[in-house]
Amino acid sequence: MAEHSHHKSYLEEGGVKSWFTTLDHKRIGIMYLFTTMFFFAVGGIFGLLVRLELLQPGPLFSPDLYNKFFTLHGAIMIFMFIIPNIPAALGNFFLPIHIGAKDVAFPRLNLASYYIFVGGATLLILSLLTGGVDTGWTFYTPYSIRTATSVVLATLGVFVMGFSGILTGLNFMTTVHKLRAPGMTFYRMPLFIWAIYATAIIQVLATPVIGITTLLLVMERVLGVGFFDPKLGGDPVLFQHFFWFYSHPAVYIMILPGMGIVSEVIPVFSRKHIFGYKAIAYSSLAIAFISFIVWGHHMFVSSQSPLANFLFSILTMFVAVPTAIKIFNWTATLYKGSIQLKTPMLYALAFIFLFTIGGLTGLFLAALSVDVHLHDTYFVVAHFHYVMMGGTVMGLLAGLHYWWPKMFGKMYPETLGKISWAFNFVGFNVTFLPQFWLGSDGMPRRYHDYLPQYAHWNLVSTVGSWLIGAGMLLMFGYFIASLFKKEKAADNPWGGKTLEWQISSPPPVHNFEKTPVITEGPYEYGQP
C-alpha cells in the first residue's frame, strides 16, 4: 500500500526525549512492552534460580535466600509482568486501532499510568536492594508483619502499581464506549477488545481492594495498629479474604487478555470466521463476573467455615462452563479451515493445549475433599503455571509474533521462531507436568529442600526449566536482532481483516488518514 508511505510512522519522529513525553498510545504501549518484558526476564532468572536449588536434595543457597528468590519470582512475574503486560502493552497499542480511533480517551492519563507503574516497580526493586522480601507474593499475615525483611517497600510498590492498573482500566473502558469509529458496533469489535474491556472492568473494581489491604498491612507494621496479627487483636485469616478478594479476580486480569489474543490469531491463520462470536464475547464478561465470588477456594483449609467452603466450591465449578465454551469454540473454528502453522498460530495452539490441562486440573482443586490433600502442594504450583504460563504467556507470545511486523515494521525470523516455540512448549511440559505428580505424592510448595522420594521428578523439572530458558533466550535474541533488519515487513503479512492490518506497518502517527467507516465484522472469512 504505497499510498501510505508519505505518512510518517509513529517510530520516526523525534529523538529519545520525545519518547518520554509522548502521548501516543502506540509509543506508550511500546514503552510498557519493553519495561514489562525486562521484568519478565528478571522474574524468569529468579524462577531458574528456584529450580536450580531444587535440582537435587540438599541445600545450594541458604533457606532465607531461597525464600527471597521464590517471593521475588512470584511478585515480579505477577505484579510487574503478567498483570500489566498484555493490557498495557499490546492493549494500549491495538485497542484504539482495533476500534478505529486515533488514540485512547485520556492520552495524558495514559502516560501518567506508565510513570506510576514505573514508580511502583521501583519501590519493589528497592525492597530487593534493601534486603529483599521473604513472605511469598501472597504476603500472608502474621508472618508478613513479623518478618524482618523489606515488606513495607514491597507492599507499597504493589499499592502504587495498582493505581496504574486502575487508571489504565478506566481509560480503556472510556475509550471503548466513546471512541468507536462510525459503524463499529459492540458486536463488530474484535474479541481481543471484548477481552481487554472485561479485564478493565475487573481492574477498576478489584484493584482498590489490594490497595487497601497493602495499606492496612503497612499501617500494622509501621504503626502497630492491630488488623491481622492476633497478638495485637487482629485476625490473620481476614487478610487472606482481603488478599484473595483481589487476587482471584486478578487471575482473570491475567488470563482474559491472553484468551483475547487467541481469539484473534486462530481465525486469521485458519481463514475462518470465529466460531460462536457472541458466546466468546459474553463468556469473557461471565468470567469477569464469577471471578468476584470465588476467592474463598484458596482458603478451604484455612479455618474458613464449612458453609463458606460449600459456596466457594460450587461457585468455582461454574467457572468451568464459560472457560470450556471458549476452548470448544476455538477448536471448532479450525474445522474445515485453511490452517497455516506460523509461529503465532503454534503459540495459540499451545495455549489451547496447555490451558486445557490448567483448567482440568483446576477441577481437582475445586473439589473440596481432594483439595484438602492437594492444597499448598506442588499440584497447585503446576496448576497455576499451566494457567498463567501455559495460558497467558503462550497467548502473549502468540500476540507478540503476530503483531511484531505491525508494531515495528520488521518480520521476526520464522524458522528460529518455530525452534524457539518447540523449546518453550516442550520445556514447559517437562518442567511442570512432573510437578503434578510431586504434588499428588504430597510434596508441599515453598520448600527449600525436600525428602529423597521427591528427587526424581524434581530433577526432570529443573532440566525442563533450562529448556524454557534456552527457548526464551533465543526468542529475545531474534526479536532484538530483527529490529536492525533492513527489509520491511508487509502491511498485512497474515491476511488479517481487523483494522490494524488495513494501515501501514508500522502505523502512521495518527493511525488512520481518514476515520474509517465499518461495515462488517472482524472475521469475515470464507464463503457463505
Added chain:
Amino acid sequence: MFRLLSRSSLPQASTLAPKVDVLYDFILWISLISFVAVIGALIYFVFRYRRRTESDKTPYITGHSVAENAVAVGLLAVVMAIFAWGWIGYKEIIQSPAEALEIQILGRQWLWQVEYDNGRTLVNELVVPKGKPVQLIMTSADVLHSFYVPDFRLKQDLVPGAYTKLWFEATEAGEHQVFCAEYCGTAHAQMFAKVKVLEPEEYARWQAEGGQAQVAATTGGKKGAAHSVHLAVNLAEKGRQVFTQKGCMACHAVEKGKILVGPSLFGIFGKQETLADGSKVVVDENYLRESLMDPQLKLVKGFPPLMPTFRGVLTDEEVNALVAYVKSLK
C-alpha cells in the same frame, strides 16, 4: 508418562484416604477423556485442514448455538457431580466421631508440640492408636502453619489466636510423615513430624508407661527422669493452677450452679449458652478462648460486662491448660 494414570505412590493409611483417592481418580478420568477429545480434535483438524494453496476455499460458519449449549449443559452436569462428591467427602473430613481421642497440637516456628490429656508432651512425634478416631485440637504460637499428613490425605491450617481441628482414624500401623504445608519462614521445609500409629494394645502399654512417668515425676521419683520430654503435670491440673493464680476464682465458681460475679464454669463445655443479645452459641474451644481475649464480645445473658481481658496476660500454653480445665469440669 507411566505416572499419568496412577494417582500417587502414597499408602492409604487413614479411613478417609481411599475415599479421597476414588474422587481423584474419577476427576482424572473425566479430565483425560475431555483432554483427548479436545486436543485430539485439534490435532486432527490441524493436519486434515492444513493450508495447501494460498487460494484455499473455506466455508462460512459462524457458530452453532445448539452444540455450544449442549457442551455447556453437559459440562455443568459433570462439574456439579464433582462438586457434590467433593462436598460429601469433605463433610466426613470435618465431622469427627463423638468418641474421638483428643490431642492438642501447638505449632511454632519450627516444631510441633504434641500434648496429651494426661499432660504428656512430645515434640515432632504424635503417637496414636490404630483403628481409633483421633481428634487434633490445634493452634499456633506464632505464625500460620499447616498440619499435613499425605498418607492420610489430610491437612489443616493452624491459626494463632484460634483453634482448628482435624480428625482421622489411622488404618496402617507404622510411621507417617507430617509436613508443614503453610509457609512459615526459614525452616518451613524442615518442620517435620511423624505420626506413629501403634496397635491398640501397644498404644495402651505406651500410655500406661507415660502415666507411670507422670506419677513418678510428681512424687519426685527417679522413673520420670527417663522421659524428660514428658511434662509431669496433667494439662487440666495445670489449668486448675492457672485458674487460681490468675484470679479467675474470684469471679467464677466451679461448682454446679453457684454464681459469683460471673457464671459458674461447671459443665459449660459443649452446652449452648444464651447471650445478652438473645443469640445462642455452643461453648467450644474457640468460644472459651474468645471469652478470655475479648470477654465483652459475647456477654452471657444476665451478667454485667465485668470480666477483664486476659490478652497479653496468658500465654498460649496457659490458655490451652485453662481450656482443658474447663472441659474437665463436669
